[in-house]
Amino acid sequence: MHIVVCIKQVPDSAQIRIHPVTNTIMRQGVPAIINPFDLFSLEEALRIKDKVGARVTVLTMGPPMAETSLRKALSLGADDAVLLTDRKFAGSDTLATSYALTSAIKKLSEEEQVDLVFCGKQTVDGDTAQVGPGIATRLGFQQLTYITKIESIDQGAREIVVHRRSEGGVQVLKTALPCMITMLEGTNTIRFGKMDDMFRAARYGLKTWNKDTTGAEETKVGLKGSPTVVSKVFVPKPRAQKATMVEAETPTAEAQAAAAVDAIFGAQPKLADELLARAAAGL
Amino acid sequence: MSEPSKPQGRKFQLPEHLKEYKGIWVIVEQERGSVHSVSWELVGEARKLADKLGVEVGAVVLGADSPELNAICGDAFTYGADVVYKVTDPVLADYRTDPYTRVMTDVVNTYKPEIVLLGATTLGRDLAGAIATTLATGLTADCTELDIYMDNRSLAATRPTFGGTLLCTIQTLAYRPQMATVRPRVMSMPDRDDSRTGRVVEVFPNLRETDVITKVLSFIADREQTEAQLAFADIIVAAGKGLGKPENLKLVFDLAKVLGGEVGVTRPLVQAGWTGFDRQVGQTGKTVRPKLYIAAGISGAIQHRVGMEKSDLILAINTDPNAPIFDFAHLGLVGDALTILPALTDAFGKRLSVNRLAG
Ligand SMILES: Cc1cc2nc3c(=O)[nH]c(=O)nc-3n(C[C@H](O)[C@H](O)[C@H](O)COP(=O)(O)OP(=O)(O)OC[C@H]3O[C@@H](n4cnc5c(N)ncnc54)[C@H](O)[C@@H]3O)c2cc1C
Ligand SMILES: Cc1cc2nc3c(=O)[nH]c(=O)nc-3n(C[C@H](O)[C@H](O)[C@H](O)COP(=O)(O)OP(=O)(O)OC[C@H]3O[C@@H](n4cnc5c(N)ncnc54)[C@H](O)[C@@H]3O)c2cc1C
Numbered sequence: 001m002h003i004v005v006c007i008k009q010v011p012d013s014a015q016i017r018i019h020p021v022t023n024t025i026m027r028q029g030v031p032a033i034i035n036p037f038d039l040f041s042l043e044e045a046l047r048i049k050d051k052v053g054a055r056v057t058v059l060t061m062g063p064p065m066a067e068t069s070l071r072k073a074l075s076l077g078a079d080d081a082v083l084l085t086d087r088k089f090a091g092s093d094t095l096a097t098s099y100a101l102t103s104a105i106k107k108l109s110e111e112e113q114v115d116l117v118f119c120g121k122q123t124v125d126g127d128t129a130q131v132g133p134g135i136a137t138r139l140g141f142q143q144l145t146y147i148t149k150i151e152s153i154d155q156g157a158r159e160i161v162v163h164r165r166s167e168g169g170v171q172v173l174k175t176a177l178p179c180m181i182t183m184l185e186g187t188n189t190i191r192f193g194k195m196d197d198m199f200r201a202a203r204y205g206l207k208t209w210n211k212d213t214t215g216a217e218e219t220k221v222g223l224k225g226s227p228t229v230v231s232k233v234f235v236p237k238p239r240a241q242k243a244t245m246v247e248a249e250t251p252t253a254e255a256q257a258a259a260a261v262d263a264i265f266g267a268q269p270k271l272a273d274e275l276l277a278r279a280a281a282g283l
Numbered sequence: 284m285s286e287p288s289k290p291q292g293r294k295f296q297l298p299e300h301l302k303e304y305k306g307i308w309v310i311v312e313q314e315r316g317s318v319h320s321v322s323w324e325l326v327g328e329a330r331k332l333a334d335k336l337g338v339e340v341g342a343v344v345l346g347a348d349s350p351e352l353n354a355i356c357g358d359a360f361t362y363g364a365d366v367v368y369k370v371t372d373p374v375l376a377d378y379r380t381d382p383y384t385r386v387m388t389d390v391v392n393t394y395k396p397e398i399v400l401l402g403a404t405t406l407g408r409d410l411a412g413a414i415a416t417t418l419a420t421g422l423t424a425d426c427t428e429l430d431i432y433m434d435n436r437s438l439a440a441t442r443p444t445f446g447g448t449l450l451c452t453i454q455t456l457a458y459r460p461q462m463a464t465v466r467p468r469v470m471s472m473p474d475r476d477d478s479r480t481g482r483v484v485e486v487f488p489n490l491r492e493t494d495v496i497t498k499v500l501s502f503i504a505d506r507e508q509t510e511a512q513l514a515f516a517d518i519i520v521a522a523g524k525g526l527g528k529p530e531n532l533k534l535v536f537d538l539a540k541v542l543g544g545e546v547g548v549t550r551p552l553v554q555a556g557w558t559g560f561d562r563q564v565g566q567t568g569k570t571v572r573p574k575l576y577i578a579a580g581i582s583g584a585i586q587h588r589v590g591m592e593k594s595d596l597i598l599a600i601n602t603d604p605n606a607p608i609f610d611f612a613h614l615g616l617v618g619d620a621l622t623i624l625p626a627l628t629d630a631f632g633k634r635l636s637v638n639r640l641a642g
Contacts, residue, residue: 011445094422095415127444128424133380133412142497143380145409161500166378167404168314169504173379175497185567186560223293227421231439232452243599243608243615256618257626260598261634263614264575268596271574274517278543279635 001054001155003045004105005078005118006135007038009062009069010125034069037120039190040183044150045118046077046191052155054116055079057108061089061100067206074201075193082108086210091223094126098134100221103214105139115158117141117180129182136180144173145182294457297435304397304459307333308341308368310387311359312406314378315502316351320472320515321402323362325465327473328429329400330363332438335431339365341396345383347376356483361475366482368394374490377499378406384413386488391418394484396460398438400429403464411464421455422462427469437461446566447589467514468572469593513562518544519573521564521591522552525580525601525620529557534624535579541631547571549587565590577627579620583608600624 011030019026034042045056058073060066061084070081084104092100108114117139119132129145136143146165151172153160158177163170165184193201211221219225246263248255265272307329312319322342329340342359346352348371356367368390374382387410391399399414401407403425415422423440430439432454438461441452455461505512513519520539522532532546539546547564548557564571566586576594581587583599583606591597592611599612600620609615616623 094412094424095419098416125445127446128422129408130412130415130422130424133409134416136380137384137413137416143409143413144497145380146405165405166314166502167312167319167406168317169502171377171502172500173497174500227419227455227458228423229293229295229421229454229456230451231454234450234452236443236447236450242610243597243612245609246598246614246616251618253618253622253626254630256616256623257630260614260616260623260627261630264596264598265634267613268574271596275542275631275635 001048001052001116002108002112002114003048003054003056003116003118004108004114005038005042005045005056005058005073006101006120006131007042007058007060007069007073008035008120008123008125009033009060009066010035010123032065032068034072035120035123035125037122037124037183037185039120040185040187041118041120041181042073042076042078043188043190044181044183045116047188048116048150048153049077052153055112057082059084059101059104059108061085061092061097061104064208070206071201071204074204074206075198076191077193077197081204081206083206083208084210084214085208086221088211088218088222091226092221093226093228094128094130094134095227096221096225098131098138099225100211100214100216101131102135102138103216104209105135107209107214115177117178119180119182121146121182121184132180132182139178139180142175142179144175144179146184147181148184148187150181297457297459301457301459304395306339306341306366306394306396307336307398308343308391308396308400308460309364310399310401310407310410311342311344311355312402312404313344313346313352313355314406315504316349316355318355318358319402319404319406319467321404321407321465321467323358324467324470324472325400325402326359326362326364328465328470329398330473332398332429332431333365335433336436338397341366341368341394343368343370343387343390345370345375345386347371347373357480360479360481361477362473363476363479364481366484368484368486370486370488372488372490374492374495375488377502378410379495379497379499380409380413381497382490382495383410384417386486386490387414388417389488390486391460399460399462401462401464403466407464411462415462418460418462420458420460420462421453422464423453423455424464426463426465429463429465438463443566443589447585466570468570513545513547513564513569513571516545516571517573518542518575518577519547519564519571519591519594520544520577520579521547521549521581522579522620523549523581523587524551525582526552527580527621529555531621532557534621534628538577538624538628538631541628541635542575544573544575547576547591549581549584578608578612579624581608582606583611
């Protein structure tokens with residue numbers, strides 16, 4: 001079994017600041033991390049490896065510095081790593097990104113048939129959740145998003161049973177390999193790496209591929225291959241008015257609460273009526 | 284990374300053969316006969332955009348033929364659709380990516396809408412990503428605002444990124460259809476007009492179950508589970524780290540109970556295991572739009588804000604008069620949530636029961 005896990009290196013969004021004058025993102029000094037949602041998928045892939053045996057390859061497309069994320073994944077137990085990097089990929093939207101990643105997965109498949117592709121649910125920077133479905137569609141793989149649990153995986157029958165979160169409940173799905181899976185957050189806890197994996201990761205000669213290595217067509221990647229055009233980036237407008245402060249004559253909790261209830265009912269007379277009607281009906 | 288870009292050998296003009304694409308579509312999300320409200324919110328929004336462009340609103344309803352499905356088609360008109368594409372086949376009874384994608388790709392290629400909108404739900408995001416790939420067109424994710432740029436009659440889709448710290452407006456200029464997903468409860472619910480009707484275009488895709496690889500073994504509905512139904516609550520009492528310790532969550536549950544509302548929380552509380560993920564409000568949790576949102580001990584970080592700022596009325600309780608939440612709440616109360624919450628529970632309780640006696 002060969003599993004490919006797509007991981008993206010992202011800026012730690014908790015530490016991003018916006019330049020007050022130019023309104024641009026200040027990335028300098030912001031640490032780069034593996035997209036947090038990808039770790040749930042990586043962990044699930046490693047669990048399959050532990051349980052039924054598999055070769056886990058991590059794949060990222062990004063600048064050369066994305067290598068650190070691949071080494072981190074290797075230290076957690078991934079077997080192999082591919083860095084897909086090329087200036088020609090710069091500016092790719094999700095259609096072009098999924099195309100580029102698919103070209104690398106196809107090349108990996110030539111070496112050893114890929115049975116499962118894992119992606120994160122979404123990233124914390126681009127945050128679109130579109131790359132996983134894009135890859136599945138291009139590969140012709142079954143697509144399983146928002147998976148809360150992998151119930152069983154049968155290598156002989158090439159069958160997998162999963163629980164998928166939907167809006168109104170949970171779908172229990174059975175499908176055939178190959179497939180693309182995105183795990184929902186909180187479905188597992190990422191492991192600590194083993195000592196020997198950490199040593200191996202530091203020295204590992206990972207694969208570095210570019211557009212030509214994977215045979216991706218130039219017109220389908222980068223800005224040229226991207227249908228979407230970002231026409232404006234701006235900081236959200238703060239609401240014009242600040243909160244009206246609730247004041248009470250005496251600063252006791254009781255007086256403040258009474259003043260707050262007055263303020264709420266004053267601002268929302270309709271809500272007051274509804275609540276009163278509900279209370280009157282004994283609900 | 285797509286940064287704001289200058290033309291670099293890129294096509295920004297719509298090729299001649301794509302100019303025949305006309306009309307705005309909403310893919311109506313129905314699961315087991317019930318429609319996700321985001322679909323009607325989108326039909327309302329599509330109506331406004333279509334009126335600007337002078338084109339029709341189309342609602343696409345997919346599923347197995349049934350009286351429920353017919354009722355949904357009728358509802359689509361009352362919310363503002365001009366034409367309903369009713370796509371029925373037994374294979375479409377349960378949502379699965381593959382048959383839904385195949386059918387939608389065909390229907391789009393046949394009827395050529397210029398804009399296709401879906402809810403940014405588990406179904407909508409799953410389907411939109413797949414269709415945009417088969418149609419090789421642009422897709423803007425999780426939008427919070429839609430508009431038409433009249434100079435070139437294109438869709439301007441605005442969305443938050445980097446966890447809501449930035450907004451950006453994205454266009455798909457040289458490809459059709461232009462696609463976008465929109466978060467639930469961001470657009471307002473349109474009023475029903477029961478006198479409205481329109482055309483129904485029936486589509487029979489003629490699928491075979493044996494061609495579909497993924498099978499639905501069972502469905503465990505949330506109704507049979509105990510998860511919080513935050514997204515649809517009219518009143519939410521929400522707690523942040525300011526509550527200090529898990530035991531104090533009781534204070535928000537007590538207040539929510541008097542008000543007949545739900546309890547929401549910030550992410551750190553979920554991460555610390557105080558309560559389940561189903562109660563998290565914000566960028567990586569639920570987007571809510573209640574009539575009243577009481578935020579107790581919440582600082583108002585952008586990732587939380589994007590999930591609740593559309594609430595009709597926000598009351599914030601915080602010990603710090605400079606907490607960012609006071610910059611966007613409607614009502615503010617500087618004080619200790621641990622004493623104010625029980626006092627509010629009392630005050631509301633009294634107010635509502637006094638009326639009960641009087642009435
Ligand atoms: C402000 C802004 C807004 C944008 N909005 C849009 C938009 O609405 N539509 C659009 O088409 N593009 C958009 N883009 C471009 C988009 O962010 C990039 O194409 C991005 O590289 C991939 O999308 P994502 O980060 O949203 O990934 P997602 O689709 O959220 O990622 C899902 C998963 O796919 C895998 N994955 C994604 N990227 C990589 C990678 N480089 N290497 C390995 N695995 C990966 C990971 O497993 C990840 O968890 C936007 C960019 C910016 C800067
Ligand atoms: C990628 C990413 C995604 C995220 N997604 C989300 C999300 O979906 N939802 C979310 O909520 N967060 C999210 N966050 C986290 C977010 O950035 C903030 O850390 C979080 O919202 C802060 O929670 P808080 O307001 O409860 O805690 P704090 O920021 O610690 O604020 C506590 C507040 O309580 C006040 N306080 C203290 N004691 C009292 C008292 N006795 N009475 C009244 N007030 C008191 C303090 O003055 C302070 O303002 C995300 C972060 C990242 C990086």
